[in-house]
Amino acid sequence: MKKIAIQLAALVFALVLGSAMLDLDPAPVDLRPAVAAHLEASGVAHPVTAVLLNYRGYDTLLEVAVLLLALFAILAVIPDSQTGRPTPAAPVLQTLARLAVPLMLVTATFLLWAGAFRPGGAFQAGSVLAAALVLLHLTGLLAGWPQPGARLRWGLAAGFLVFLAVAAALLLQGHLLQYPPAWAGLLILCIEFALTLSLGLLLAGLFLFLSRDTEGAP
Amino acid sequence: MSTGLLFALVGAALFPMGVAGLLVQRHLLRRILAFNLMGSGAFLILVGLAQRQDVADPVPQAMVLTGIVVAVAATALALALTRRLYALTGRLELPDVEHD
Amino acid sequence: MSAALAFDLLLAAGLLWSAWQSLSSARLDRAILLFITFGLLLTLAWARLSAPDIGLAEAAIGAGLTGALLLDAYRALKQGSDAQVNR
Known part of the structure; x- marks a missing residue:
């Protein structure tokens, strides 16, 4: 009974939402011309990257902080356990993984570099890096991570810390995350490089820390 | 009908579908699935509605890119909590608080 | 009806179908696989919305990493329940 009521309510909600969209007037604010007009001064030539790291850099900074916090919470929640190497996959699969991972690293580097002027950037490069680490783990070539050591901790935090350092340095000039046009390209490249490394480790960490609690168990 | 509006309407169907799934399902993994479908619906609405004239708009696209990464972090945290709950109590459902 | 519109409609139907199936499927592993399918179809939708990023x-992330996380959790929870049954 309750189930049917919920499903009916959801159906009504969907219909109202859909019909409201069909009636909607065109948006009074259009940000596209503003984005295009300031692209020259943003330091990159791809509008999405410009929005992510320049116009709305604040959002991205907080997003990396959220990701870091989520990983802290996961580390706090999962129990301490002996981490074991997962059962090794078939040799053919391992060989394929060994071949694929260098190619994935090249892809990640390309995506990072391409982000300045075409689709790509730190997020995509970071997720390819994370996928490479997860692949190594699943084929038994990389053990699940125990509690992170000093080097891993610095790697996980690097993106956030570099971004925060740049933001703080710019704050001294009076504005949060307002890059001087001459320096914008270089600063964004530095931030993106650190972000790629950290996002790759963070996203892989979501998997590698979580999957360790069943390994070694019979 | 423009592509943007069509996919915004798909999002408008997906979001309530996810809400209903979240409320009706008992199994926690299924609830996490429903939560992800809700998120995807919201992303489609955000980008599709901004591109009703089929001109790409980088601002909502960048917002959604941020949203996808935050959604995976939330999913991983929810899965960690689910696994912990299971390890401690052996249950995969939240206990009923009120009996109506 | 143009080919582009036909493709969009087909894609929209595929998205709604896979979402519905992943919510209502009786088997959890099937539900997760359908969710990954949904993520890949959504990738096509983003391409149609000229949002390659x-x-x-x-x-x-949406299809790959979330799918891997869900499948890994499914495997871990299933292992646990098998151990309980055998005990």
């Missing part, structure tokens, strides 16, 4: 992220 989101498409790349959706394929790698």
Whole structure:
């Protein structure tokens, strides 16, 4: 009974939402011309990257902080356990993984570099890096991570810390995350490089820390 | 009908579908699935509605890119909590608080 | 009806079908696989919305990493319940 009521309510909600969209007037604010007009001064030539790291850099900074916090919470929640190497996959699969991972690293580097002027950037490069680490783990070539050591901790935090350092340095000039046009390209490249490394480790960490609690168990 | 509006309407169907799934399902993994479908619906609405004239708009696209990464972090945290709950109590459902 | 509109409608139907199936499927492993299918179809939708950036992220994170996390959790929880049954 309750189930049917919920499903009916959801159906009504969907219909109202859909019909409201069909009636909607065109948006009074259009940000596209503003984005295009300031692209020259943003330091990159791809509008999405410009929005992510320049116009709305604040959002991205907080997003990396959220990701870091989520990983802290996961580390706090999962129990301490002996981490074991997962059962090794078939040799053919391992060989394929060994071949694929260098190619994935090249892809990640390309995506990072391409982000300045075409689709790509730190997020995509970071997720390819994370996928490479997860692949190594699943084929038994990389053990699940125990509690992170000093080097891993610095790697996980690097993106956030570099971004925060740049933001703080710019704050001294009076504005949060307002890059001087001459320096914008270089600063964004530095931030993106650190972000790629950290996002790759963070996203892989979501998997590698979580999957360790069943390994070694019979 | 423009592509943007069509996919915004798909999002408008997906979001309530996810809400209903979240409320009706008992199994926690299924609830996490429903939560992800809700998120995807919201992303489609955000980008599709901004591109009703089929001109790409980088601002909502960048917002959604941020949203996808935050959604995976939330999913991983929810899965960690689910696994912990299971390890401690052996249950995969939240206990009923009120009996109506 | 143009080919582009036909493709969009087909894609929209596929998205709604896979979402519905992943919510209502009786088997959990099937539900998770259908969710991954949904993520890959959504990647196509982002390409149609001329948002290749989101498409790349959706394929790698939305379908790939979320799918891997869900399947891994499914395997861990299933292992646990098998151990309980055998005990």
